[in-house]
Amino acid sequence: MADFFTKPLLPNDIFTPRFARVNNKIYVQRDYLEDQVRHALKGSRHFCIFGESGNGKSWLYKRVFQSQKIEYTVVNLSSAKMRKSLLNAIEDKVASIQNERMVSTTTTKTLNLAPGGLGGTGETQTVTIKSEIEPVESLFRLIKGSPTRPSVLVLDNFETVVGSEDIVNEISNIIMLLDDEDMGKYYVKICIVGVPAEIRDYLSRQTNRTTITSRLTEIREVSRLSHDEARQILERGFEDLLKYTFKSLIEIINIFEKILDVTDRIAAEVQDLALKVALRAQSNDKVIELLVVEDAIEEWILSSYNAARLTIVERMNSISVTKIGRRSQCLYALGQLTLEDFRRSDVEGKFKECFPSTKGKNIGVGKLLQDLCSGENAPIRKLHTGDGYRFSHPKYRMVIRAILVVREGERVDRKRAEL
Numbered sequence: 238m239a240d241f242f243t244k245p246l247l248p249n250d251i252f253t254p255r256f257a258r259v260n261n262k263i264y265v266q267r268d269y270l271e272d273q274v275r276h277a278l279k280g281s282r283h284f285c286i287f288g289e290s291g292n293g294k295s296w297l298y299k300r301v302f303q304s305q306k307i308e309y310t311v312v313n314l315s316s317a318k319m320r321k322s323l324l325n326a327i328e329d330k331v332a333s334i335q336n337e338r339m340v341s342t343t344t345t346k347t348l349n350l351a352p353g354g355l356g357g358t359g360e361t362q363t364v365t366i367k368s369e370i371e372p373v374e375s376l377f378r379l380i381k382g383s384p385t386r387p388s389v390l391v392l393d394n395f396e397t398v399v400g401s402e403d404i405v406n407e408i409s410n411i412i413m414l415l416d417d418e419d420m421g422k423y424y425v426k427i428c429i430v431g432v433p434a435e436i437r438d439y440l441s442r443q444t445n446r447t448t449i450t451s452r453l454t455e456i457r458e459v460s461r462l463s464h465d466e467a468r469q470i471l472e473r474g475f476e477d478l479l480k481y482t483f484k485s486l487i488e489i490i491n492i493f494e495k496i497l498d499v500t501d502r503i504a505a506e507v508q509d510l511a512l513k514v515a516l517r518a519q520s521n522d523k524v525i526e527l528l529v530v531e532d533a534i535e536e537w538i539l540s541s542y543n544a545a546r547l548t549i550v551e552r553m554n555s556i557s558v559t560k561i562g563r564r565s566q567c568l569y570a571l572g573q574l575t576l577e578d579f580r581r582s583d584v585e586g587k588f589k590e591c592f593p594s595t596k597g598k599n600i601g602v603g604k605l606l607q608d609l610c611s612g613e614n615a616p617i618r619k620l621h622t623g624d625g626y627r628f629s630h631p632k633y634r635m636v637i638r639a640i641l642v643v644r645e646g647e648r649v650d651r652k653r654a655e656l
Contacts, residue, residue, distance in 0.1 A: 248515035251474045254508040259299050263474055263508070265466045267297065273456040274301040278387065282452055283412055283427035285436045287395075288459030289577075289631050291505035294430050295393070297459055302389065309389040309428075310334070310380050314404070315397040323392075323407040327372040334379050373411060374420065382424035395431025399439060409440045415452045429453075460577055461502040461631075468493055470507050479515060481523045492530050499534055499639045503631050510537050538639050545632040546640060548614045550651065565641075565649035566592055567605040571617065571628075572637030578625045581606060592647045 253260045274297065277284035286294050302309050310330060317326035382388035398404040412427060414420040429436055440449050462470075471493050475481045483489045496514065500506035513533040518525045538546055554562040570588040571579075585602045589595050606626060609617050616633040617626050628634050644650050 246478050248479065248512055248519060251478050252508045252512035252515060254505045254512065257295075259296050259303065262478060263470055264296060264300060265462065265469045265504075267293070267462075267466065270297055270457065270459060271301050274298055275305065277428075277454060277456060278305065278307065278389075278426065280454065282454045283415060283429070285395075285429045285431075285453060285455040286459060287431055287433060287436055287455065289461075289503070290432060291503045291631065292459045292461055293504035294459045296504070298389075298391065298428060298430065305386070307386065307389055308380055308382065309391055310376070311391040311393050314392055314394045314431075317404050317407075318397050318401055321403075323404050323411075324372045327376050331372060331375045331379065334376075373414070374423075377420060377423035377425045380423075380425060382426075384424060387424040387426045389426050389428050391428045391430060393430045395429050395436055395439075396433055399433060405439055409449060412440065412449060412452050458577075462504055462507065464497065464502065467497050467500075467502040467504075467507050470504075471496060471511060474511055475515065475518075475525060479523070481515070481518055481525050483525050488527060492525060492527060495527070495530055495534075499635060501631055501635050501638070503635075506631070506635060509541065510534065513537050534639055538636060542632045542636050544614075545616075545630070545636045548616060549633065549636050549640065552609060552616060553649070562649055563600060564605055564608065566595075566647070567602065567609065568616075568637055569641050569643060569649045571609075572634050572641065574634075578620060578627050580625050584626075591643065594647055 251260075251263055253263070274284075274286070278301075286298055288294050298309075301307075312323070312326050312330050314323070314326075316329065317323040320326050320329065376390065380388045380390065392408060398408075408429070433439070436453075436455065440453065461467075483492065496507065496510055500510050510533060513536055514525060514530055517529045517533050517536075521529055549568060552568060553565040567584070567588065570584060570591050573587055573591060574583060576583060581603055584606065585600075588600060588602060606617065609615060610619055610626070615629055618629045619626055640651050641649055642652050
């Protein structure tokens with residue numbers, strides 16, 4: 238318990254979505270993934286960390302590097318795209334680390350002596366010499382590791398350069414430095430972080446496939462939190478740290494399930510919605526109740542995902558056009574899926590579960606999925622390989638769960654607050 242002199246914790250101290258530094262107060266250990274990163278650090282290959290936005294990729298590697306006392310530096314690949322070259326972005330990183338883009342300076346001293354050696358005046362001149370070392374080696378020198386504790390160059394936001402052939406080629410070339418003796422002496426590993434699971438495939442297209450795959454390994458996908466992991470965040474934040482209260486045990490269960498369902502257990506979204514709930518509860522005598530949560534959800538959707546909300550609303554059937562509303566029903570069914578990747582059969586199964594009257598009927602799920610994949614801001618996309626689908630962004634699933642409801646006659650409608 239906090240003593241008299243301890244400053245009470247506020248919601249913003251606990252729930253810190255999108256915070257660059259790891260918030261150890263609320264961080265939930267993910268043992269299997271953390272072990273994989275530790276093993277990658279000890280292995281002989283560079284490595285990739287992938288997963289949908291908001292699932293905790295950055296906090297994962299930062300937490301492991303911190304615990305292992307690993308020095309690392311991050312180059313955001315979006316800056317490489319802006320600078321039209323990864324090497325330009327690395328040069329900028331070198332400059333920011335050493336505060337100037339020079340590796341060394343030489344100082345010469347000229348002495349002017351008066352007759353007899355007396356009355357001389359000294360003048361010092363500083364001459365700067367530009368480095369002839371390649372930007373990558375300059376950076377490796379600055380973050381040099383050791384045989385037992387390598388340092389790491391993190392290339393983050395890989396998804397921003399997919400399609401930028403020159404930059405992807407630069408990344409491939411850096412990966413190829415693994416076997417270079419001159420570069421190997423710096424003991425620097427490359428960690429590529431991004432959304433797509435096919436990071437190695439993208440890089441392999443630029444060079445020999447075997448050459449890249451033999452130098453690069455992918456850890457398991459950083460997916461949404463498990464139910465227990467996500468619940469830990471809420472229990473620790475609301476109950477242990479903020480000391481908020483609930484009206485009853487059953488309301489705690491219902492509220493936690495509501496938050497986890499709407500946020501789809503995506504780490505950043507759990508924290509973001511929890512922050513809004515906590516701020517509202519602070520004005521409610523630190524009591525969390527269902528109405529507080531519903532108001533927070535409405536605010537969260539409007540402030541963070543209004544564009545996605547409009548996309549879903551626009552994709553729904555108009556009552557004036559159809560009485561059945563199969564597309565609206567399909568959207569609702571998609572929102573109830575818990576799979577990252579899903580097939581038509583998965584959607585058909587969920588469709589019939591949500592809408593029992595459709596059992597035994599041909600509801601044309603394939604055509605509905607095709608329609609939802611087409612056009613601008615399509616909420617789902619077809620996978621590059623196989624016959625699977627995935628939400629274009631987790632926000633669409635979250636919005637569906639937050640704003641859609643099944644009414645009498647199995648009609649899908651927006652919730653009253655939406656209307």
